[in-house]
Amino acid sequence: MAAHVQASSLPPSASAEGAGIVDGSVNGETERLERPPKRQNQRNNYGSNNQDQPDAAILAVPSVVVRDSGGSRPSRLSGGGGGGPPTNETEEEQGLKYGAQHVIKLFVPVSLCMLVVVATINSISFYSSTDVYLLYTPFHELSPEPSVKLWNALANSLILMSVVVVMTILLIVLYKKRCYRIIHGWLILSSFMLLFIFTYLYLEELLRAYNIPMDYPTALLIMWNFGVVGMMAIHWQGPLRLQQGYLIFVAALMALVFIKYLPEWTAWAVLAAISIWDLIAVLSPRGPLRILVETAQERNEQIFPALIYSSTVIYTYMGTHYTPQQSQATASSSPSSSNSTTTTRATQNSLASPEATVASGSRSGNSRPHPQQNNQNRDGSNTLASEGMPLVTFKSNLRGNAEAAGFTQEWSANLSERVARRQIEVQSTQSGNAQRSNEYRTVTAPDQSHPDGQEERGIKLGLGDFIFYSVLVGKASSYGDWTTTIACFVAILIGLCLTLLLLAIWRKALPALPISITFGLIFCFATSAVVKPFMENLSAKQVFI
Amino acid sequence: MTLPEFFGCTFIAFGPPFALFVFTIANDPVRIIILIAAAFFWLLSLLLSSLLWFAMIPLRDVLAFGVFFSVLFQECFRYIIYRILRSTEQGLHAVAEDTRVTDNKHILAYVSGLGFGIISGMFALVNVLADMSGPGTMGLKSGTEIFFITSAAQALSIILLHTFWSVIFFNAFDTSNYLHICYVVGSHLFVSLLTLLNASELYITTLLINYIITIITGVLAFRVAGGTSRGFKKFITCQ
Numbered sequence: 070m071a072a073h074v075q076a077s078s079l080p081p082s083a084s085a086e087g088a089g090i091v092d093g094s095v096n097g098e099t100e101r102l103e104r105p106p107k108r109q110n111q112r113n114n115y116g117s118n119n120q121d122q123p124d125a126a127i128l129a130v131p132s133v134v135v136r137d138s139g140g141s142r143p144s145r146l147s148g149g150g151g152g153g154p155p156t157n158e159t160e161e162e163q164g165l166k167y168g169a170q171h172v173i174k175l176f177v178p179v180s181l182c183m184l185v186v187v188a189t190i191n192s193i194s195f196y197s198s199t200d201v202y203l204l205y206t207p208f209h210e211l212s213p214e215p216s217v218k219l220w221n222a223l224a225n226s227l228i229l230m231s232v233v234v235v236m237t238i239l240l241i242v243l244y245k246k247r248c249y250r251i252i253h254g255w256l257i258l259s260s261f262m263l264l265f266i267f268t269y270l271y272l273e274e275l276l277r278a279y280n281i282p283m284d285y286p287t288a289l290l291i292m293w294n295f296g297v298v299g300m301m302a303i304h305w306q307g308p309l310r311l312q313q314g315y316l317i318f319v320a321a322l323m324a325l326v327f328i329k330y331l332p333e334w335t336a337w338a339v340l341a342a343i344s345i346w347d348l349i350a351v352l353s354p355r356g357p358l359r360i361l362v363e364t365a366q367e368r369n370e371q372i373f374p375a376l377i378y379s380s381t382v383i384y385t386y387m388g389t390h391y392t393p394q395q396s397q398a399t400a401s402s403s404p405s406s407s408n409s410t411t412t413t414r415a416t417q418n419s420l421a422s423p424e425a426t427v428a429s430g431s432r433s434g435n436s437r438p439h440p441q442q443n444n445q446n447r448d449g450s451n452t453l454a455s456e457g458m459p460l461v462t463f464k465s466n467l468r469g470n471a472e473a474a475g476f477t478q479e480w481s482a483n484l485s486e487r488v489a490r491r492q493i494e495v496q497s498t499q500s501g502n503a504q505r506s507n508e509y510r511t512v513t514a515p516d517q518s519h520p521d522g523q524e525e526r527g528i529k530l531g532l533g534d535f536i537f538y539s540v541l542v543g544k545a546s547s548y549g550d551w552t553t554t555i556a557c558f559v560a561i562l563i564g565l566c567l568t569l570l571l572l573a574i575w576r577k578a579l580p581a582l583p584i585s586i587t588f589g590l591i592f593c594f595a596t597s598a599v600v601k602p603f604m605e606n607l608s609a610k611q612v613f614i
Numbered sequence: 615m616t617l618p619e620f621f622g623c624t625f626i627a628f629g630p631p632f633a634l635f636v637f638t639i640a641n642d643p644v645r646i647i648i649l650i651a652a653a654f655f656w657l658l659s660l661l662l663s664s665l666l667w668f669a670m671i672p673l674r675d676v677l678a679f680g681v682f683f684s685v686l687f688q689e690c691f692r693y694i695i696y697r698i699l700r701s702t703e704q705g706l707h708a709v710a711e712d713t714r715v716t717d718n719k720h721i722l723a724y725v726s727g728l729g730f731g732i733i734s735g736m737f738a739l740v741n742v743l744a745d746m747s748g749p750g751t752m753g754l755k756s757g758t759e760i761f762f763i764t765s766a767a768q769a770l771s772i773i774l775l776h777t778f779w780s781v782i783f784f785n786a787f788d789t790s791n792y793l794h795i796c797y798v799v800g801s802h803l804f805v806s807l808l809t810l811l812n813a814s815e816l817y818i819t820t821l822l823i824n825y826i827i828t829i830i831t832g833v834l835a836f837r838v839a840g841g842t843s844r845g846f847k848k849f850i851t852c853q
Contacts, residue, residue, distance in 0.1 A: 169644050592657065599664045608765070
C-alpha cells in the first residue's frame with residue numbers, strides 16, 4: 070500500500086511553485102491530467118548537492134517546494150545566490166503554519182473515512198462477523214487456544230505482508246520500466262472491482278440491514294451511475310470534492326473488506342506488520358515506496374491518483390474554468406497577463422527580497438523571446454517527446470546532466486530565477502499549442518483564485534493510510550465499546566499530527582502509519598483492557614471525574 | 615421512546631459544547647489541533663488513573679479512591695499541558711493564522727479546557743448513550759427512570775467546569791495565584807466526590823450543588839478572563 074505522506078505543503082517563502090509545469094498530461098495519458106504533480110524535497114539529496122553542484126535548475130511544480138530544511142543548512146535557495154540566509158526560524162514557522170491548515174485538511178477526510186467505517190460496523194452486522202476468509206489467510210484462528218491463534222495470526226500476517234511486499238515491488242518494477250499501461254490497467258481494474266462489486270455488496274447489505282426492498286433495475290441503475298462517475302472522477306477528471314469523496318469511500322470500503330474477511334488476531338497482527346513495513350518501505354534507502362516517490366519526482370510526475378488522497382485544488386477543474394481566459398493571457402504577453410503574473414508572483418514569494426527583483430525582472434522579461442532556451446526546450450522535448458515528459462528534458466538540458474539525477478538534486482542557488490524565466494518561456498513556447506498552454510494554465514489557475522497563494526500546496530496521504538486507520542478504528546468499534554473507539558480515534562489523529570509535524574521538520578516523504586498505528590494500538594488495547602472497566606464502573610454509579 | 619431520549623440526552627450534554635466548538639474553535643486549525651491535543655492529554659491522565667485503579671485490586675470497589683487519584687492525575691496533566699502550551703507559545707504565535715490565540719492568553723486555556731471537558735464528557739456518557747438508543751429503557755424493572763437525563767446533565771456540568779477550570783488554572787499559574795489553583799483542585803475534587811452520592815440516587819442534591827459550583831466557577835473564570843459585570847450588562851443589552 071502506498072502509505073506515505075507526501076510533503077508538498079510548504080510555505081511560499083521558500084517555494085518555487087511558480088515554476089510549475091504540468092506533467093503527465095502532455096504525454097497522452099490523460100488520466101494524469103487532473104492531478105497536480107507532486108514533489109517533495111529531500112533534504113539529504115539536495116543538501117549534498119548544494120555543495121557539489123551550485124548551479125542547477127529546478128523543475129518545480131505548483132505543489133513543490135523548494136526549500137531548505139530550516140536550521141540545518143545556512144544556505145538558502147535564493148535566486149542568483151544573492152539572498153542572504155533568511156532566518157530559518159521564520160521559515161520553519163511558516164511551514165508549521167501551513168501545516169496547521171493542512172493537518173485539518175487531512176483530519177477531515179480521515180475522520181470521515183473512519184466515520185463511514187464505524188457507522189457501517191455498528192449498523193450492518195454483516196461486516197463485523199467473519200465467516201468467509203481471504204485467500205491470503207489460510208489459518209482461520211478457529212482454535213480456542215491463544216497460542217494457536219497467535220501463530221495463526223502471525224502466519225497469516227506474514228503471508229499477507231509478503232503479498233503486499235511482492236505487489237509493491239512489482240509496482241515499482243513496472244513503474245521503473247515505464248509500463249504505465251499495465252499499472253493503470255491494474256489500478257483501473259482494482260478500483261472497478263471496488264466501485265462495482267464491493268459497492269454492490271455494500272448496498273445489498275445496507276438494504277438488508279435496514280430492511281428496505283429495492284428492485285434490481287433500480288439497484289443496477291444506481292450502481293451503474295455511481296460506479297461510472299467514480300471511475301471517471303478517480304481516473305480521468307472530475308471536481309476535486311467528488312474525487313476526494315470517492316477516494317474516501319473506496320478506502321472505507323477496502324477497510325470494511327479487511328475487517329470483514331480478516332480473522333480477529335490476524336487483523337491486529339497485520340496492522341502492526343504493515344506499519345513496520347511502511348517504515349521500512351518509505352525510509353530505508355532502497356525502500357520500494359521511497360524509490361517510487363523518488364522516481365516520480367525524477368520524472369516530474371505525480372503518483373497514481375488512485376493511490377493517493379490529495380488535499381490540493383483541482384487543476385483540471387480550474388483549467389476548464391480558466392480556459393477562456395487563456396488565449397487572452399497568452400496573447401498579451403505583458404506582465405499583467407494573469408498567467409505569468411501568478412507565476413512570477415509565486416516565485417517572488419519564494420525568494421527573499423533580492424530575488425524579488427529578479428522575479429520581477431523575469432516577469433517583465435517574459436515578453437521577450439528566449440530563442441535559445443526555446444530551442445533547448447524543443448530539443449529536450451524532442452528527445453523525450455515519446456515519453457511525453459518535457460519537464461525532465463528541461464531539467465536535463467539545463468543541468469547538462471541528462472541522466473536523471475533526481476529532481477531533488479537539482480536545487481541550486483540561482484534556480485528560482487531560472488525557474489521563473491523558464492516558466493515564462495515555456496508558456497510562450499507553448500502558447501501556440503493550445504493544449505499545452507491550457508495545461509499550463511491549469512497550474513496557475515488556483516493561484517488566481519487564491520491570491521494569498523497558499524492553496525496550491527497540498528499534503529498527500531496514501532490511501533493505504535486511510536484504509537489502515539479505518540481498519541483500526543473499525544476493529545476497535547466492533548467490540549461495541551465506544552470509549553475504545555474514541556480513544557483510538559484521538560490517538561490516531563494525534564499520531565497523524567505528530568507525523569505531519571515531523572514532515573514539517575524533515576521535509577521528506579514520511580510513513581504515516583507507524584506513529585498513528587502504534588498510538589492507536591496502544592490506546593485500543595489499554596482502553597479496552599484497563600480504562601473500559603474503570604469507566605463502566607464510574608458510569609454505572611454515575612460518578613463523574 | 616428510546617430514540618427521542620437518546621437525542622434529547624445527547625443534545626443536553628453535548629449541545630452547548632458543540633456550539634462552543636462550532637463558533638469558537640472550528641474556524642481555526644491551530645485551535646482544533648490544541649483541542650485534540652488536550653483531549654489526548656486527558657486520555658493519558660485517564661489511562662494512568664485507570665492503571666492505578668486496576669493495579670490496586672483490593673481497592674477496586676472503593677470508587678472514591680480511584681476518583682481521588684483520577685482528579686489528581688487530571689490536574690497534573692492540566693499543569694503539563696499548561697507548561698507545554700506556554701513553552702510553545704512563541705512558536706504558536708508565529709504559526710497561528712489568527713494571532714488572537716496567543717495575544718489573548720485565555721484562548722489557549724479555554725481551548726484546552728474545552729478539549730479536556732469534551733473528551734471527559736464523552737468518556738463518561740458515550741456508552742450510556744449507546745445503551746440509551748435501545749432496545750431497552752431504564753426504570754422498567756428497577757432503578758430510576760431519570761438515570762439518563764441526570765447523567766447527561768452531570769456530563770454537561772463537568773464539560774463546562776473543565777473549561778472554566780482551565781481558564782482559572784492557566785491564569786493562576788501565570789499570576790502565581792495559589793488561591794485559585796487550590797480552588798480549582800479543591801472544587802474538582804469536591805464535585806467528583808460529590809457525584810459518588812449519585813449511586814444512592816440523591817440527584818437533586820448533587821445536581822443542584824454541582825450546578826451552583828459550575829455557575830460560581832463560571833463567574834470566577836469570567837472575572838479572571840477580564841470580564842466585568844458592566845461589560846456583561848452591556849453584552850446582554852446589546853450595547
